Amino acid sequence: MMSSQERLSYVVGEEKRLREVLADGEVSPLLQGLVRAGADNVTIVDAEGTELWAARDIAFAGEPLVALPLNLEGEPVGKVLVFGDGTARPELPAMGKLLALALNTVITNNLKRILTTEIHTTVVNTSFEQLVEINQQLTQSEARYRELAESLERRVNERTAELKKAHSHLLQQEKMAAIGQLAAGIAHEINNPLGFITSNLHTLQKYVNRFGAMLYFFRDQQRLGTSIAEVRELSDRKWQELKLDVVSADVGDLLSQTLAGAERVSGIVADLKGFSHVDELGVVAVDVNREIELTLSVLSHQLNGTVEIVRELQPLPPVKAQPAVLSQVFLNIIQNALQSKAEGLRLTLSTAWDGNRIRISIADNGPGIPPEHRGRIFEPFFTTREVGEGKGMGLAVVYDSVLKLGGTIAVADAADGGADFIITMPLNKE
Amino acid sequence: MIEYNESEQRMVLKLVYYGPAMSGKTTNLLQLHELLPHEGRGDLMVLDTTDDRTIYFDLLPFFIVAPSGLKIKIKVYTVPGQVRHDATRKAVLQRTDGVAFIADSQLSESTNNLASFESLENNLALVGLNIDSLPLVIQFNKRDLKTVVEEGDIHRTWGPTGIPVTMASAINGTGVVETFSLLVDRLYDKIDYRYRLADDHGLEKGMFLQRMISVVEREGDE
Numbered sequence: 013m014m015s016s017q018e019r020l021s022y023v024v025g026e027e028k029r030l031r032e033v034l035a036d037g038e039v040s041p042l043l044q045g046l047v048r049a050g051a052d053n054v055t056i057v058d059a060e061g062t063e064l065w066a067a068r069d070i071a072f073a074g075e076p077l078v079a080l081p082l083n084l085e086g087e088p089v090g091k092v093l094v095f096g097d098g099t100a101r102p103e104l105p106a107m108g109k110l111l112a113l114a115l116n117t118v119i120t121n122n123l124k125r126i127l128t129t130e131i132h133t134t135v136v137n138t139s140f141e142q143l144v145e146i147n148q149q150l151t152q153s154e155a156r157y158r159e160l161a162e163s164l165e166r167r168v169n170e171r172t173a174e175l176k177k178a179h180s181h182l183l184q185q186e187k188m189a190a191i192g193q194l195a196a197g198i199a200h201e202i203n204n205p206l207g208f209i210t211s212n213l214h215t216l217q218k219y220v221n222r223f224g225a226m227l228y229f230f231r232d233q234q235r236l237g238t239s240i241a242e243v244r245e246l247s248d249r250k251w252q253e254l255k256l257d258v259v260s261a262d263v264g265d266l267l268s269q270t271l272a273g274a275e276r277v278s279g280i281v282a283d284l285k286g287f288s289h290v291d292e293l294g295v296v297a298v299d300v301n302r303e304i305e306l307t308l309s310v311l312s313h314q315l316n317g318t319v320e321i322v323r324e325l326q327p328l329p330p331v332k333a334q335p336a337v338l339s340q341v342f343l344n345i346i347q348n349a350l351q352s353k354a355e356g357l358r359l360t361l362s363t364a365w366d367g368n369r370i371r372i373s374i375a376d377n378g379p380g381i382p383p384e385h386r387g388r389i390f391e392p393f394f395t396t397r398e399v400g401e402g403k404g405m406g407l408a409v410v411y412d413s414v415l416k417l418g419g420t421i422a423v424a425d426a427a428d429g430g431a432d433f434i435i436t437m438p439l440n441k442e
Numbered sequence: 443m444i445e446y447n448e449s450e451q452r453m454v455l456k457l458v459y460y461g462p463a464m465s466g467k468t469t470n471l472l473q474l475h476e477l478l479p480h481e482g483r484g485d486l487m488v489l490d491t492t493d494d495r496t497i498y499f500d501l502l503p504f505f506i507v508a509p510s511g512l513k514i515k516i517k518v519y520t521v522p523g524q525v526r527h528d529a530t531r532k533a534v535l536q537r538t539d540g541v542a543f544i545a546d547s548q549l550s551e552s553t554n555n556l557a558s559f560e561s562l563e564n565n566l567a568l569v570g571l572n573i574d575s576l577p578l579v580i581q582f583n584k585r586d587l588k589t590v591v592e593e594g595d596i597h598r599t600w601g602p603t604g605i606p607v608t609m610a611s612a613i614n615g616t617g618v619v620e621t622f623s624l625l626v627d628r629l630y631d632k633i634d635y636r637y638r639l640a641d642d643h644g645l646e647k648g649m650f651l652q653r654m655i656s657v658v659e660r661e662g663d664e
Contacts, residue, residue: 025501025517025519027452027515084484085484085501085515086482086483086484086503086505087484087513087515120485120487123487124489127487127489127498127499128489128490131489131498131530131534132498134529134533135527135529135533138532139529
């Protein structure tokens with residue numbers, strides 16, 4: 013069995029009763045009008061016969077003159093009852109019909125208005141709710157995006173800092189590598205004189221022993237009281253035995269050679285000290301030509317005899333710079349050139365001053381740099397060498413250093429097809 | 443979702459004419475209003491329109507009384523077809539007891555028909571109705587026009603769905619009553635199954651249909 017009341021709410025078009033569709037102010041004047049026109053009593057009842065509205069002149073009695081239906085959506089929901097003297101007032105039935113027609117029209121129009129309002133309100137409310145919901149979603153997603161954007165910026169900054177750190181670490185490593193290479197060459201350069209100095213000293217040690225032996229011989233003979241004539245004869249024989257003629261002749265050479273070797277070592281150390289600028293870490297007035305010479309001299313072991321050096325150095329005004337940075341630039345460019353050609357390399361170093369800027373050119377007669385690589389050679393990790401042979405950081409260090417000096421660097425074709433690195437530096441006047 | 447009030451012996455049913463814009467939903471109701479008898483039926487209420495386009499809905503109410511005294515009101519609504527009135531469609535579709543989908547037969551309207559049918563499926567689901575158990579008929583309207591989809595194609599497309607399809611030219615009044623009859627027929631089956639209209643209320647299907655649709659004159663209510 014179904015429940016006795018099964019009411020469900022409609023969004024629109026819920027069932028309405030006559031009272032909900034007709035207003036007192038609309039009905040009463042019509043009913044009163046008919047009473048004024050001569051009806052005794054005009055009453056509106058619902059489908060069950062209960063009175064809803066009435067206007068009366070005389071108390072309701074007897075049978076109605078006319079009883080006409082009121083319809084709501086086709087359903088008879090009430091009746092218009094007109095009481096009166098039909099004989100005295102023959103127009104009453106027609107007026108009753110007119111009243112019913114008027115009321116039915118009002119019912120239809122009111123219902124239409126109610127339905128329109130209902131659907132309109134529903135749609136507006138739904139749309140408003142949807143808008144509120146969409147707005148909330150948008151606000152939420154906006155907040156999400158903002159948060160994302162903020163954290164993105166933070167993450168980008170973090171990554172950038174990490175990369176910068178890694179990059180400067182790499183540059184530092186490359187500087188160390190270049191210096192390591194240099195140190196290896198210089199060790200060899202020092203080892204060479206040290207080798208013959210040591211060897212000479214060993215020989216001299218033997219010679220000194222022989223001289224000693226000769227002196228001990230004389231002291232012993234003197235103690236024995238040997239005659240002069242006998243001593244002369246014995247000492248000649250001993251002299252011959254110890255080959256002191258040869259030894260005496262050799263000592264001079266050995267000593268001068270050894271001294272020359274020691275001087276060479278101290279010369280190398282002086283060059284290295286000059287090149288490394290251990291005494292001048294800050295910005296000082298630097299003679300670029302001197303720095304070039306210092307670089308060439310520390311590299312002399314690699315250059316001598318195998319590389320032709322051409323100097324076209326014009327006198328330059330001093331530049332304010334960190335000399336170590338400048339020599340690093342020359343070292344890396346020259347080492348780069350040395351790796352470009354195994355034999356017959358010629359390096360042309362030229363400097364010039366135009367009154368504003370210093371121009372330094374380091375050109376080689378190697379294979380040169382193809383145009384497609386020119387835009388990239390200063391990039392970190394760019395290398396044309398086999399994997400493991402070069403990290404591609406040498407020229408990146410150069411680029412970094414030149415920037416630090418406030419200058420620019422470019423690569424051009426050298427006259428004989430090689431690469432020509434051109435550095436321009438402003439003469440910073442303070 | 444039939445509204446049934448046992449103590450008042452009242453039942454309210456709702457049918458909705460759904461479909462794309464300009465497919466002839468209002469024309470269907472206007473023709474029903476013209477063709478069907480006036481007794482036991484309210485006037486067609488056409489709510490606000492702009493340029494002949496329905497913006498709210500149209501309402502054609504029917505009222506019959508079963509031999510048992512059960513009063514049955516059947517309200518037939520149209521919905522606005524334009525896409526922008528989806529909120530109105532949803533509101534009207536709420537608690538419907540059956541749907542007539544009015545499709546536009548013109549070849550150029552195939553896409554709109556499909557989009558509208560999809561919106562019907564979506565909106566029914568949104569208002570908690572199951573399209574599979576709901577009385578549903580499809581009417582292909584505007585058969586009087588020249589560039590229309592062939593009937594064979596329509597049956598091939600819709601046949602497998604099991605949804606009854608009718609052909610109509612609502613403007614000429616053909617097929618309108620047939621569509622309505624089919625829908626009312628299905629509606630009766632649904633409520634009879636649940637409320638035993640024939641057994642408990644003496645309202646046989648034939649009588650129900652006759653009261654609702656008989657085009658020829660019929661005997662007045664007692």
